[in-house]
Amino acid sequence: DTGVSQDPRHKITKRGQNVTFRCDPISEHNRLYWYRQTLGQGPEFLTYFQNEAQLEKSRLLSDRFSAERPKGSFSTLEIQRTEQGDSAMYLCASSPAEGGYTFGSGTRLTVV
């Protein structure tokens, strides 16, 4: 499978717990993005990596959120001290320099 892979597909966690999601982009793509989508809305930008450098970060990304892309390959998104408002679908996407994003299937987070 040469698409974007995300793990896990679903995560249920108790409020206050930490969670970490993983994204494996298409290997030829040097750009990687994290988005968050709630029901009935379009995705909201969270952060962007070019290779291993985190170049853009949304104001939506509070101090509880951190993303990494060591060695410019896979990426992780960690949420500390989860809140119910963090419940959403977390989407990872990668793209080549000329544009056109390929999205992964997402990780659906439910905070109870």
Place this chain on the structure above:
Amino acid sequence: GQQVMQIPQYQHVQEGEDFTTYCNSSTTLSNIQWYKQRPGGHPVFLIQLVKSGEVKKQKRLTFQFGEAKKNSSLHITATQTTDVGTYFCADDSNYQLIWGAGTKLIIKP
């Protein structure tokens, strides 16, 4: 900040009827991308429009970019049940996509 407005929110059609969704912005759009998201699925890239006045076709889908690069549309001719889903436009600006709210295509039974 920049906003991309998309209408309508929903469109109910009989199978075989046409469907159109519109996006517009008060500021000039950079590059417009269109995505389709099936229920329970993730956005799937359809096309990117870059040039003013550009028109691109994919089988029954026609994508247009306005002359002033402030609006775009997607038209589907003779809808089929496989077309069901939410269609999003997104402006590719400064390494992030600014998304419209989407138009949900619903086929009447």
